Amino acid sequence: IWWIEYAGLDGFRLDTYAYNDAEYMAEWAKAITAEYPHFTFFGETWVHGVPNQAFFTEGNKINQGFDTGLQSVTDFQSLWGINEALNGKFGWDDGVNKLYTTIASDFLYKDPTKLVVFLDNHDLPRFYSVVGEDFSKYKSGIAWLLTTRGIPQFYYGDEILMKGFTNPDGLVRLDFKGGWAGDKENKFTASGRTEKENEAFNYVKKLANYRKNSTALQTGKLMQYVPENGVYVYFRYDSDKTVMIVMNTNDSESNVATARFVERIPGFSKAVNVITDEVLNSIGTLKIPAKTTSVFELK
Secondary structure, three states: OOOOOOOOOOOOOOOHHHHHHHHHHHHHHHHHHHHOOOOOOEEOOOOOOHHHHHOOOOOOOOOOOOOOOOOEEEOHHHHHHHHHHHHOOOOOOOOHHHHHHHHHHHHHOOOHHHOEEEOOOOOOOOHHHHOOOOHHHHHHHHHHHOOOOOEEEOOOOHHHOOOOOOOOHHHHOOOOOOOOOOOOOOOOOHHHOOHHHHHHHHHHHHHHHHHHOOHHHHOOEEEEEEEEOOEEEEEEEOOOOEEEEEEEOOOOOEEEEOHHHOOOOOOOOOEEEOOOOOEEOOOOEEEEOOOEEEEEEEO
16 A cells, blocks of 8 residues: 655645656556556545645646546545634634635535545544534534535544544554453443443434435535524435535524525425434524534425
């Protein structure tokens, strides 16, 4: 397995090395595709800026001058976006607006649905620590990960609130407790987890299983709306189902009037909250708790 990783304090710099390595990647991708035409693969590109990231993906949409043949990359841009959405203050370019504008740049990719979305990994601080161990923000981020476009990548231990910063990297690569003789704790079982860890585990389980059985979230289209007053709304939909996701990044409850989403909700009058199973007999106005991403299946 061979990969090229670009990272630096000064961000991405397009130079001769990048061009040469990308050309090598193109040769590799061409050979792999010829041998395994149905094989899906992606690369890690730790860069800043959607055009810098799109440069390494297949196609020639931004005048790269050649086709890398790389079907997908790790979507660091949406990672920076969700972190800012949950931790930043809502503004013209800040807060959840950064996440919206990042997704709005999907036209730069040949196929943005193949982007690999994630909240953390072996080289990054644990997501629960990134949001200051705020459980509401944690759940909001998990809901986004499992409902946005792309292929979700889940780092082990996030389902039980493992935490830590990369100082050093080993702190975010600790063993998952349990499974070995002599382990004092076993996080593989409900009895071995704390009450909050079980709540997190069950939250992830509920959403992940819903996604597993929802083609709208797996392969459906995405339509998003410009955030207003710290609230971001987007839809995942196909011919079978429409799912409405409402992210409230405010510190207080928000009442969201749905009239401006008329393009996506004609024929729907009710909804089911995927997390709580609550049935809403009217969707004219939605009450979204503070720092919460609600997922509704429209009926």
